[in-house]
Amino acid sequence: MDDAEGSNTSAPDAREDAASIVESGNQRRRKKAFRFLPSSDVILLKEALKDASWAAAHGETQSAWVSVTRGVKAAIPTCTADARACRRRFSTLVDVLKREELESLRASGAAEDYEEREQLLTDCVTLVSGWVLSASRTRLT
Numbered sequence: 756m757d758d759a760e761g762s763n764t765s766a767p768d769a770r771e772d773a774a775s776i777v778e779s780g781n782q783r784r785r786k787k788a789f790r791f792l793p794s795s796d797v798i799l800l801k802e803a804l805k806d807a808s809w810a811a812a813h814g815e816t817q818s819a820w821v822s823v824t825r826g827v828k829a830a831i832p833t834c835t836a837d838a839r840a841c842r843r844r845f846s847t848l849v850d851v852l853k854r855e856e857l858e859s860l861r862a863s864g865a866a867e868d869y870e871e872r873e874q875l876l877t878d879c880v881t882l883v884s885g886w887v888l889s890a891s892r893t894r895l896t
Contacts (some may be wrong), residue, residue, distance in 0.1 A: 789833075789834050808822070
């Protein structure tokens, strides 16, 4: 075995995001996962609409989602979600709306949160679909 291969035992696993690990003494542990609630979904959707993160140019999507994450963290100081988690949650919400399974999202929260979230989701899906359609038209011309 090569020395370079064996000396890398203390490096974090490739799947672990450096931002998601908290150093405490000599022990490494993951930060507690942020659980999106209906109210935090509303904030995420508002930030995504404001920044139009789905329309970011190639190579700029990460910075667009970082901007969304900053907005979410400004509104929810206890939020530990990173840009990847926010993007993943946004995609999940859009997929659920497209499959018409909104009832599965109604685990907890107030009816007002559901209604606002569903309206924001509908707006997001409409805008994303319109952007995808216009982007495909520009590729054809």
